[in-house]
Each structure stands twice: as C-alpha cells, then as structure tokens.
Amino acid sequence: MCARTRTAEEGQGRGRGLGQGLRERHKAERRGRILDAARELLRAEPDSVLGTERIAERAQVAPATVYNLIGPRDKIWEALAAGFTDELERRLTLLGTGDPRDVVASTVQLFVDDPVVSRRMVREWEQSGLVLDRSPLTQLRRALADARERGVLRADADTDALASVVGTACVGALHQWVAGRIDDERFLARVLLALDVALAAAAADPHRDRLLTPLRSRGSA
Template identity: 30%
Template sequence: MSDNAAGKAERAPGRREAGKEKRRQRIIQAAREMIRETGSTGLSMRALAERAGVSLATPYNLFGSRGAVVVGVLQDVRDFHMRFASVHPGDPVDRVLAGVDLAVGYYLDDPAFYSTLWREVFNVSGEVRAAIYNPRRDAFWLGLIGDVAASGALRPGIDARQLMRQLDHVFRSVMLDWVAGDLAPEALGPTIRLGYALILCGAASDAARDGIAARADAIQKELMAIEAGRLADRQAGEAPAAAGQGRPA
C-alpha cells in the first residue's frame, strides 16, 4: 500500500467518527427544541429524525432508545462541573450555596426545557431521574459537604451522606413547587438556599453556628423582599380595577 493510500485509510475512521458526532449533536439539538416546544419528553423518533435531517434509523443507531436521547440531551447541556470550577467563594458553606445558585441558573435560563425535565424527575420510573440523580452528582455534593466537615463547621457524628439526603429533600420539594407554578422564578434559588442554610445550621458545630445562622437570616430577608415586591405589584395591578368598580353606570 502506498503512503497516500495508507494515509487515507488512517483518516477514514476519524472522518466517520466526526460524522457520527455531528449527527449526534444535530439530534440532541433537535430533541432539545422539541422538548421545549411540546413540554414533553415523549418524542416522536420520526419527527426527531426529520427535525435533525437524518434517517429514521440514525437516532436508534446512535442512542438506542427515545429515553437515551433525552438523557443525551441532559448530559450535553450540563457543563455544571466545569462552570462550578470557576466559582471560588472561600468558605465551604458558601460553596454549597453557590452550587445551588449555579444549578438554579440553568433552570431559569431555559425554564420551558428544564421544567419538562423536572416533571420527568418526579416520574419515579423515568430515565431522566436516574440521569440527574447519578453517582457523579452524589460524589460532587458529598465532596462539598466533606469540605464543610473538614473545616470544622459540622458537629461530630453528622454523617455526610445523610446530610446530603436531607438537602436533596429540600431541593426536590422546592423544585416541585416551581414546576407546579406555585413558586415565583426569582424565589427559586433563595428558597432552596434558605432550606440548606437552616439544615446546615442545625448540623453546625458551636463555632460555626452563628455564621451559618447569619447567612440564613440574610437569605430570609432576601425572600421577604421578593415577596413584598410581588405583593406590591399585585396590589398595584388590582387598584385600577377596584377604582373602576365605583363608576356610575
């Protein structure tokens, strides 16, 4: 075989892989658009293939199933760990709260997409739930809680995994309220952070408790200001209607 032929043979697999990755990204982008538009992860594979400009067989060949496509979308849009690496609050407790804000930022940047995914999280048999609550994610939060413990901010005997589960309960319950439309978007992050701060305050060592309590107080004031602002807006909107009711016929 000539050097030219050998070079072509070596490049061919690379071109094939690049082509597969390009098609994969087109399918992921099409799936994201369809989830946002329809409010459902029950994608039609035929419609997905048409939107992505590929054959009907391609999504199955590259992903295997509809659920795997949805999980692929989730994995590709979540560069959470890379972005968190640029967050540098010095205190370990602040890093936990910063992680909440970063996660919530994703959801509020694209609420139509993420509210759909979180509805699937509450479907206990769904693949999306397993994709969000996975070992890598647990290891990340356990690492942050381990840093809090190592700083001396937790009482002896507090188990990091049990503490993480309690924080998870707060996160999921607040997300349910958001998905149901019972929580204003601007209150989402502060509500989760307040729950975290209160739990961490209960688990805190004597030396750290006052500092964590001060964070909880500050977050509570933030939430109260949000609620007061929304109440004022609502009353301002109701005032013209109430004034009009007194006009003579």
C-alpha cells in the same frame, strides 16, 4: 518478525485507531445535533410530541440514526438529562468554588435558564428523580466535606447524609417549580433554605452563629 513487517503492522494499527477516533467524533457530532434539534423543537412548541421523525428532520439525519445513537422516545429524555448534568458539571468546574451555596445556586440557575426544556425533561422522564444524583450531589458532598475539614462543620458531621438531605429537598422544590407551584425566585429560596438548615444543624461551635444568621434573617420560604 522483521522490522519492516512490524513497522507496517504498527502503521496499520495507528490507521485503525485514527479511523475509529474519527468515527467516534462523527457519532458524537451527530448525537449532539440530535439533542440540539430536540431542544429547539421543545422551545418552539413546548407541548408538542417529540417524535423521532421530527427530530431527525430538524437534525438532518435519518430517523434510524436517531434511534441508533439515542434510542426510543424515553431515551431521548434520558439523554437530555445526561446533557443537563454534563453542562452543570462544566459550569461548576469553571466556577471552581468549594462553597455549597454556589453549587446549589448554579444548579437552580441551569434549570431556570432553559425552563421549557427543563420542565418537559422532568415531566416526561420516568426517572427524573435521578436528575440530580450525579451532579450536583458529587460537588455538594465534596464542598461539605471540605467545610468539615476546615472546621466549619463538626468533625462528626456526616456530610454524605447532609448532601442527600439537601438533594432530596432540591428534587422536591424542582418538581414544584416544574408544576408551576413556585416561581424561579422561590425555587432558589427553598433550595437555599434546605442547605442553610443542614449547615446550621452541623455547624461547629465557632461558626454556629454565622451559619444560623440566614435562618434568623429569613422568613419561611
């Protein structure tokens, strides 16, 4: 192959790559507009039916675009949940902390910052129990493992199991909050209580009194 032909083909390849990249950016932009439109509709009319045509009109796209980029209605809730976990990961990354309490407190704060959307998402999405699986559990496992490495938790502590127990408690508290059984403050208190119990149970001897202090100073949440 001559140099001129090879150069031309390389140029065409770069052009195709740029074109594909631009198309992907346009798709991501339209997808973002669609999800923003869904959130805006929910905030304006919390109990309304979230139909494809209403979302499309609000996002200024065709109904077929909503279906192609997101899917049917049940996929809209799934996409909103994915957006929620993306935002949580972004916040935790910016926070840059290895403190397990910061991880769970940031999680609760994200829910209560947008209560209408959060509650509808959890109520409507059939797999809402998975909303905390990707995040914050990844960060919580990492923070607990770091605490074990620093000697705060016992060397034999199963930090993955601890994170799973705390995550289960978080999901339970989340559903109580969604149902209106507990308010924002009690939501946070119950999540932190579950974490404090897990930390105290796995505490290394030099840190046991410190990790027991929150439990001793707090009544039942």
